[in-house]
Amino acid sequence: xxxxxxxxxxxxxxxxxxxxxxxxxxxxxxxxxxxxxxxxxxxxxxxxxxxxxxxxxxxxxxxxxxxxxxxxxxxxxxxxxxxxxxxxxxxxxxxxxxxxxxxxxxxxxxxxxxxxxxxxxxxxxxxxxxxxxxxxxxxxxxxxxxxxxxxxxxxxxxxxxxxxxxxxxxxxxxxxxxxxxxxxxxxxxxxxxxxxxxxxxxxxxxxxxxxxxxxxxxxxxxxxxxxxxxxxxxxxxxxxxxxxxxxxxxxxxxxxxxxxxxxxxxxxxxx
Amino acid sequence: xxxxxxxxxxxxxxxxxxxxxxxxxxxxxxxxxxxxxxxxxxxxxxxxxxxxxxxxxxxxxxxxxxxxxxxxxxxxxxxxxxxxxxxxxxxxxxxxxxxx
Numbered sequence: 143x144x145x146x147x148x149x150x151x152x153x154x155x156x157x158x159x160x161x162x163x164x165x166x167x168x169x170x171x172x173x174x175x176x177x178x179x180x181x182x183x184x185x186x187x188x189x190x191x192x193x194x195x196x197x198x199x200x201x202x203x204x205x206x207x208x209x210x211x212x213x214x215x216x217x218x219x220x221x222x223x224x225x226x227x228x229x230x231x232x233x234x235x236x237x238x239x240x241x242x243x244x245x246x247x248x249x250x251x252x253x254x255x256x257x258x259x260x261x262x263x264x265x266x267x268x269x270x271x272x273x274x275x276x277x278x279x280x281x282x283x284x285x286x287x288x289x290x291x292x293x294x295x296x297x298x299x300x301x302x303x304x305x306x307x308x309x310x311x312x313x314x315x316x317x318x319x320x321x322x323x324x325x326x327x328x329x330x331x332x333x334x335x336x337x338x339x340x341x342x343x344x345x346x347x348x349x350x351x352x353x354x355x356x357x358x359x360x361x362x363x364x365x366x367x368x369x370x371x372x373x374x375x376x377x378x379x380x381x382x383x384x385x386x387x388x389x390x391x392x393x394x395x396x397x398x399x400x401x402x403x404x405x406x407x408x409x410x411x412x413x
Numbered sequence: 414x415x416x417x418x419x420x421x422x423x424x425x426x427x428x429x430x431x432x433x434x435x436x437x438x439x440x441x442x443x444x445x446x447x448x449x450x451x452x453x454x455x456x457x458x459x460x461x462x463x464x465x466x467x468x469x470x471x472x473x474x475x476x477x478x479x480x481x482x483x484x485x486x487x488x489x490x491x492x493x494x495x496x497x498x499x500x501x502x503x504x505x506x507x508x509x510x511x512x513x
Contacts, residue, residue, distance in 0.1 A: 252503060253497065254491075254497060255496055256499075259496045281505065282504075284489050284506065284508055285505050286486075288491045292494075292496065314482075315480075315482040315483040315486055316490065341435070347422060381426065
């Protein structure tokens, strides 16, 4: 089996995880910028983080034969500080020149505040200005439905963003239909407790047209599983899905979305 | 019992096949939930909004139509539509605190 991990926070993971993912059939990893578990005090912290994402992590992944790509932003959990956000946004264009950067992400909302909304609008404008794709983080738990709707309204209000170049991640049963109906891609995140389990994800896959859906582990420093995508594939196999249908979901779909960036290379075409 | 409505993306399967695959998983999760409620009974103090939300969701499990997960998630969701002025926490609790 082959698969793409389109959303993994590998800076938080050990090299053993790279090894396990490679053994499980992972062919490429994409890493959006995220919250480190604490608020960074200055833009210098983000400069170092962006260097890690664009220079260090690709080398670490390459030791296991894995191409590594990244997305850049200041995440919504640190967006309350508007001055810090402005400083970080000013850094991003320099890093967009790196050959493995695919776009702006994971941007979005956390607690659905006015400041988070302003920084989201600034990120969207930045993506449009630099013709970048967008990867969206939707809020957690009780804040998800409201935040998902606010984010989609914000993307549409921009007027230039093409929905097919945006993936709205962390969808669940109460948000996936609205996201797909509005023309965006939808990401289902597989977590042991929050977001979606592999079993629920396959239920969702069976209830929608899955042509614009991908699965990801969003593995990070919290309770998460870097092998959750192949585990969801195993659940599909148990239920009788064909090998072609599984491959289309866990490999073909992410390749199709990510190939909208000229930086992304289909690993199968490189073989 | 409602008429089976297989989704277009799902291979055809019987309820017996679904039970063979997932019954034990659902069984232990239901027992874990029962044990959690018992544990609450043995503990001191009142119930916060999370527990009230969990109890409010239980009847939804017994509804006959498909879509129970979405209905529970919608029940627990913040129903407001405007951005808030400022957050007093970064975290979410799992159930909208205003749920009655």
